[in-house]
Amino acid sequence: MEPVYxxxxxxxxxxxxxxxxGFFTGKIDKEKKPFSVILPLPNANDPMxxxxxxxxxxxxxxxxxxxxGDSVLWLPGSDHAGIETQFVFEKxxxxxxxxxxxxxxxxxxxxxxxFVEENREINIEQMKKLGFSLDWTRYHYSLEPxxxxxxxxxxxxxxxxxxxxxxxxxxxxxxxxGTAFSDLEVDHVERDDFLYYLDYGSLQIATTRPETIxxxxxxxxxxxxxxxxxxxxxxxxxPLINKEIPIIADSAVEKGxxxxxLKITPAHDPVxxxxxxxxxxxxxxxxxxxxxxxxxxxEIEGLYPKQARNKTTELLEKEGKLLKKEPLxxxxxxxxxxxxxxxxxxxxxxxxxTKPLAAEAIEAVKKGKTKIFPPRFKKVYLDxxxxxxxxxxxxxxxxxxxxxxxxxLDCNQEIKINFLDKNGKLVSGIYKNLKENYPxxxxxxxxxxxxxxxxxxxxxxxxxxxxxxQGSRLLQETDTFDTWFLSGQWPLTTLGFNVKDPEKxxxxxxxxxxxxxxxxxxxxxxxxxGRMMMFGLYLAEEVPFKxxxxxxxxxxxxxxxxxxxKGNVVDxxxxxxxxxxxxxxxxxVYGIAPASxxxxxxxxxxxxxxxxxxxxxxxxxxxxxxxxxxxxxxxKIPSFSKxxxxxxxxxxxxxxxxxxxxxxxxxxxxxxxxxxAAETIYEFIWHRFAxxxxxxxxxxxxxxxxxxxxxxxxxxxxxxxxxxxxMPFITESLWQIFSEDKESLTxxxxxxxx
RNA sequence: GGCCGAUUAGCUCAGUUGGUCAGAGCGUCCGGUUUACAUCCGGAAGGCCGGGGGUUCGAGACCCUCAUCGGCCACCA
Numbered sequence: 001m002e003p004v005y006x007x008x009x010x011x012x013x014x015x016x017x018x019x020x021x022g023f024f025t026g027k028i029d030k031e032k033k034p035f036s037v038i039l040p041l042p043n044a045n046d047p048m049x050x051x052x053x054x055x056x057x058x059x060x061x062x063x064x065x066x067x068x069g070d071s072v073l074w075l076p077g078s079d080h081a082g083i084e085t086q087f088v089f090e091k092x093x094x095x096x097x098x099x100x101x102x103x104x105x106x107x108x109x110x111x112x113x114x115f116v117e118e119n120r121e122i123n124i125e126q127m128k129k130l131g132f133s134l135d136w137t138r139y140h141y142s143l144e145p146x147x148x149x150x151x152x153x154x155x156x157x158x159x160x161x162x163x164x165x166x167x168x169x170x171x172x173x174x175x176x177x178g179t180a181f182s183d184l185e186v187d188h189v190e191r192d193d194f195l196y197y198l199d200y201g202s203l204q205i206a207t208t209r210p211e212t213i214x215x216x217x218x219x220x221x222x223x224x225x226x227x228x229x230x231x232x233x234x235x236x237x238x239p240l241i242n243k244e245i246p247i248i249a250d251s252a253v254e255k256g257x258x259x260x261x262l263k264i265t266p267a268h269d270p271v272x273x274x275x276x277x278x279x280x281x282x283x284x285x286x287x288x289x290x291x292x293x294x295x296x297x298x299e300i301e302g303l304y305p306k307q308a309r310n311k312t313t314e315l316l317e318k319e320g321k322l323l324k325k326e327p328l329x330x331x332x333x334x335x336x337x338x339x340x341x342x343x344x345x346x347x348x349x350x351x352x353x354t355k356p357l358a359a360e361a362i363e364a365v366k367k368g369k370t371k372i373f374p375p376r377f378k379k380v381y382l383d384x385x386x387x388x389x390x391x392x393x394x395x396x397x398x399x400x401x402x403x404x405x406x407x408x409l410d411c412n413q414e415i416k417i418n419f420l421d422k423n424g425k426l427v428s429g430i431y432k433n434l435k436e437n438y439p440x441x442x443x444x445x446x447x448x449x450x451x452x453x454x455x456x457x458x459x460x461x462x463x464x465x466x467x468x469x470q471g472s473r474l475l476q477e478t479d480t481f482d483t484w485f486l487s488g489q490w491p492l493t494t495l496g497f498n499v500k501d502p503e504k505x506x507x508x509x510x511x512x513x514x515x516x517x518x519x520x521x522x523x524x525x526x527x528x529x530g531r532m533m534m535f536g537l538y539l540a541e542e543v544p545f546k547x548x549x550x551x552x553x554x555x556x557x558x559x560x561x562x563x564x565x566k567g568n569v570v571d572x573x574x575x576x577x578x579x580x581x582x583x584x585x586x587x588x589v590y591g592i593a594p595a596s597x598x599x600x601x602x603x604x605x606x607x608x609x610x611x612x613x614x615x616x617x618x619x620x621x622x623x624x625x626x627x628x629x630x631x632x633x634x635x636k637i638p639s640f641s642k643x644x645x646x647x648x649x650x651x652x653x654x655x656x657x658x659x660x661x662x663x664x665x666x667x668x669x670x671x672x673x674x675x676x677a678a679e680t681i682y683e684f685i686w687h688r689f690a691x692x693x694x695x696x697x698x699x700x701x702x703x704x705x706x707x708x709x710x711x712x713x714x715x716x717x718x719x720x721x722x723x724x725x726x727m728p729f730i731t732e733s734l735w736q737i738f739s740e741d742k743e744s745l746t747x748x749x750x751x752x753x754x
Numbered sequence: 755g756g757c758c759g760a761u762u763a764g765c766u767c768a769g770u771u772g773g774u775c776a777g778a779g780c781g782u783c784c785g786g787u788u789u790a791c792a793u794c795c796g797g798a799a800g801g802c803c804g805g806g807g808g809u810u811c812g813a814g815a816c817c818c819u820c821a822u823c824g825g826c827c828a829c830c831a
Binding site for chain 1: 756769
């Protein structure tokens with residue numbers, strides 16, 4: 001044994017040993033208790049970061065349960081990660097001076113596919129480096145045909161049961177990403193803007209968005225507002241275009257704010273949209289999907305809203321309609337991905353009715369069928385579920401499964417189409433205007449995107465001909481599913497659930513579902529955990545997991561979340577190469593309170609590396625002593641038992657302390673206090689066993705005292721077992737040297753108190 | 755506006771149900787090396803556990819309140 005433990009010399013070999021032994025392959029064994037965990041699927045194009053390294057917690061649980069004798073399955077996979085991946089890919093394209101609009105959707109899809117394939121393998125290798133005991137034989141990728149088939153069936157089931165519908169709504173649209181988002185994907189930031197007071201004839205209004213006055217359809221005041229009592233039902237005049245609009249009363253208007261009169265612009269503001277609906281007001285848009293002004297005075301037409309604002313206020317000022325302008329700090333929605341302003345725009349989208357799904361997800365948690373740890377997150381979960389709104393599942397991106405809906409062009413001639421013609425030139429227009437000049441095949445082959453009117457008819461199965469007109473010119477919806485629509489069904493699809501006929505689900509599903517633990521970061525509690533709960537209960541009538549374990553978030557030394565854009569990412573793989581995977585893993589759990597932030601510091605990783613070395617050297621001492629004594633023949637060193645002859649007071653004490661440690665660590669793991677569990681083992685091995693007992697034992701080792709060798713070996717092997725879930729590589733390396741049972745520490749039994 | 759965290763040694767943080775809980779790592783200081791480990795061993799300095807009030811025989815730990823920092827949710831034009 002070398003005097004200093006060198007992780008790089010051992011880790012790869014050890015992982016190969018595990019893989020060769022098939023120890024991580026989940027087995028359906030009716031005699032055993034299943035313990036299953038689904039890995040939160042990393043993005044296929046994402047290099048590993050500290051968040052992935054935190055899968056250590058799941059590995060601890062899996063290894064612990066494997067040693068308890070449960071039938072463990074930890075199922076890995078990776079996600080195509082729709083918008084994330086397309087965003088990264090588009091950045092790459094733009095570096096090459098290209099954009100997505102240079103390609104038809106099929107070509108673009110293939111390009112991204114290849115791009116992702118290059119990175120997918122890397123991810124897998126990295127997780128092996130961290131020692132994760134994942135069942136690679138059950139690895140899944142989110143775009144596998146079988147996974148897609150199931151989610152399409154889910155869509156059809158939802159559709160058939162009236163839980164999915166198309167609706168024309170004000171949606172969160174990012175004109176830079178070119179897609180709508182669900183409300184969860186909108187970030188809110190505080191910004192300094194101005195509140196403009198404008199003359200609307202009979203009254204004055206205050207607005208932060210003067211460029212949208214052209215889309216005004218009313219002015220609303222609070223019904224209780226004495227100031228405006230007499231004006232309700234009268235008219236106001238939109239300046240610049242001198243449009244007459246009604247003055248209405250709505251309690252959503254706050255009396256004290258601005259002038260107390262609110263211009264109603266249903267097409268570009270969510271509150272206004274709701275008010276408009278209540279009063280049956282028309283909806284009129286002045287910003288298009290490219291984020292440019294339309295249906296406005298010539299000077300403003302074609303400008304971006306920001307430019308349009310300046311121009312509009314300039315014109316207003318000239319006409320004396322801009323009364324004053326005061327600074328205002330307010331919150332605005334920005335795209336979580338590109339950080340540009342979100343435009344609420346009116347457009348048809350696909351929605352899932354979430355209320356009925358959420359009702360079951362609420363009840364399941366309330367009844368404790370799924371528990372949430374730490375418990376305080378239960379309230380967060382319930383608050384969200386109880387206030388859930390319909391879920392926009394359509395995205396105007398191409399990287400993802402297309403929604404299985406087909407429109408007949410002959411029945412829906414108003415469909416808007418963007419495509420590349422046979423010369424590669426981008427053509428946009430309404431089908432009825434295009435059909436004279438372009439054959440259907442040309443449109444279909446060069447198709448980039450289509451937008452069907454909200455009332456357009458469609459079918460959800462791919463037919464050769466239209467069921468109503470028998471025509472054969474059908475185009476599939478170009479919107480793709482929100483990534484979470486797919487990953488929300490991950491525990492079902494990866495285990496082989498059959499949506500159409502649950503009875504025909506795979507044996508894996510029947511044995512391993514519901515899974516035992518879902519360990520994840522709180523920031524995807526709604527995105528993912530919530531959706532998995534809804535889908536699991538809706539499709540399989542059973543919760544997807546019995547426990548949601550919310551783990552900590554890794555932050556830098558300033559307490560900031562690590563992200564590529566901030567440039568503060570600490571590379572776990574680099575740390576692994578420098579100090580070993582065990583050291584990194586231990587540093588991520590040691591002394592960490594449940595769900596509190598983890599500050600990663602190289603110092604701490606180094607300290608854990610030192611601990612690994614201590615564990616190694618204890619082994620080196622014991623092995624050296626045994627070899628030197630000439631007792632290496634195991635016949636001569638009796639295996640330990642409490643009533644063996646020659647035990648000293650110190651022997652009995654260390655064994656008693658070992659047993660207390662076993663009890664305590666087991667208890668702490670059961671309660672998910674991994675931080676304390678790690679500390680307890682560390683403390684025992686280093687400061688109790690090494691510093692005290694081993695120092696004491698040296699005298700007796702010299703005298704070749706058989707009992708002391710038994711105790712040393714017994715305490716050491718038990719310690720390796722306790723430490724194994726946390727530091728699997730080094731403990732396995734040592735186990736291979738010391739244990740008579742050479743199979744693997746991975747499948748040895750968790751120590752028990754006699 | 756609603757909700758949730760955090761505030762403990764110079765730094766970063768533990769302290770699970772109230773009673774050797776005033777701790778760890780790093781840093782600092784003193785001492786130690788003829789072979790398990792200097793990625794080590796022994797020892798030391800350093801905190802009235804954010805302020806105030808309360809419950810209790812007893813409180814970092816429970817309750818109230820205030821302050822500061824951070825986060826989440828929410829339609830303030």
